[in-house]
Amino acid sequence: MIEQLRSNYVDANALTNQEINQATVVGLISKLGPGATIETKAESEKASPSRPFKTDLIQKQFGYVRLGSLAAQNLAQLDDALTDLRTKGATGIILDLRTMPPGSEFDLAAAIADRFIPKGKVLFKLVGSKQGSDRVFTSNTDPIFSGPVATLVSSDNAGTAEAIAGVLRSQIHSLIFGQKTSGHAVEYAHYPIEDRLVLKVAVSELVIPGSPPIFPDGLAPDIDVPFSKQEQDKILALTDDGGLDDYIFDEERPHTNEAALVAGRNPDLDAYESYQAAKTAQRNPKDIVLQRAIDFLTTVGIYRK
Numbered sequence: 001m002i003e004q005l006r007s008n009y010v011d012a013n014a015l016t017n018q019e020i021n022q023a024t025v026v027g028l029i030s031k032l033g034p035g036a037t038i039e040t041k042a043e044s045e046k047a048s049p050s051r052p053f054k055t056d057l058i059q060k061q062f063g064y065v066r067l068g069s070l071a072a073q074n075l076a077q078l079d080d081a082l083t084d085l086r087t088k089g090a091t092g093i094i095l096d097l098r099t100m101p102p103g104s105e106f107d108l109a110a111a112i113a114d115r116f117i118p119k120g121k122v123l124f125k126l127v128g129s130k131q132g133s134d135r136v137f138t139s140n141t142d143p144i145f146s147g148p149v150a151t152l153v154s155s156d157n158a159g160t161a162e163a164i165a166g167v168l169r170s171q172i173h174s175l176i177f178g179q180k181t182s183g184h185a186v187e188y189a190h191y192p193i194e195d196r197l198v199l200k201v202a203v204s205e206l207v208i209p210g211s212p213p214i215f216p217d218g219l220a221p222d223i224d225v226p227f228s229k230q231e232q233d234k235i236l237a238l239t240d241d242g243g244l245d246d247y248i249f250d251e252e253r254p255h256t257n258e259a260a261l262v263a264g265r266n267p268d269l270d271a272y273e274s275y276q277a278a279k280t281a282q283r284n285p286k287d288i289v290l291q292r293a294i295d296f297l298t299t300v301g302i303y304r305k
Helices: 002-008 017-035 041-045 072-087 106-114 160-172 229-241 258-263 267-281 288-304
Strands: 036-040 054-058 062-066 092-096 122-128 135-138 149-153 175-178 186-193 197-207
Touching: 017 036, 017 197, 036 041, 041 197, 054 072, 062 072, 062 288, 072 106, 092 288, 106 122, 106 135, 106 160, 122 160, 149 160, 149 288, 160 175, 160 197, 175 288
Parallel strands: 062 092, 092 149, 149 175
Antiparallel strands: 036 197, 054 062, 122 135, 122 197, 186 197
C-alpha cells in the first residue's frame, strides 16, 4: 500500500521516507490510547499542582480523608488522621482521591492500601512485557481502620489513584463513587526524542487479581455520579482551604425500613430521584459525589444497628 501511494500520489515530494515514518508513528500512537504519548520536554517535566491533605469528621460519625498530594514520606500524616478519626468514633471512612496527582506511584498506592487491608493479602501486580519483570505488591501491616470505606474518584484520576480505588474495592468491598477514571493504570518509560520531545511508553500494566482490567478504558465506579468537571474542580478548590459543611446536603431523608420493604418501596431511591429532578434549582454548589458517599455509609450504619 505504501509503495502504491509513493508511486502514484500526485505530489511525490509529500511522501518522503521521513514523512511516511512520521505518519506511521503518529498512527500507531493514536491507536495505543493512554499506552503511548509524545510530549514536549517541558510538559513531561512539569510538576503537578500541590494539593493539601485534608481530614474532617462529618455528621459526627463519618471520617473524611482527602489524600491530595500525599507522598510516601508523609504517610505518618495519614496514620495520625485515621487513628484520630477512629478515636473520635468514626463508623466509616470516605477516602477522597479526586485531587491526587495523575502519577503512577504504585509503591505509594500499596502503602496507602495497607492502612485498610489485612496483612498478607496480594494487593495488585505490575505485569510487564519482558519475562521476569512482573512485580507483586502485598499488604505488610495490620490495618489502622477496618470499617466500611467509600472511595471518591474523578475522570482525572490515573495510575496511583486507580490502584488504590481498585484494590480497596477488591479486598474490602469499598464502594466507588464518581466518574470513570482515565485508564492510565500503567508504569511508563520515558524516551527522549531529539532535544525537546519525550516519548512515554507503557511498559507494565496494573493487574488486580479477580478484577477487570483498568488499562486502557478506566476504572468504572459502582455508583456513577454525573458531575461537571468545572463545578467539581471549583468545589474541591474551595474546600482545600475551607470547611466541607457548606457543600453537603444537611437534610433528613427517608430510609429503607421493614414497612417499606413489605410495601415494595425504596425510600432511599425515591428520595435520590427527587433530588436529581430538583438539583438544577440548587443555587449553591454542592459536592454531589461526597453526598452520595455519605448516603451509602448512613445506609450501612442503619443495617448494622
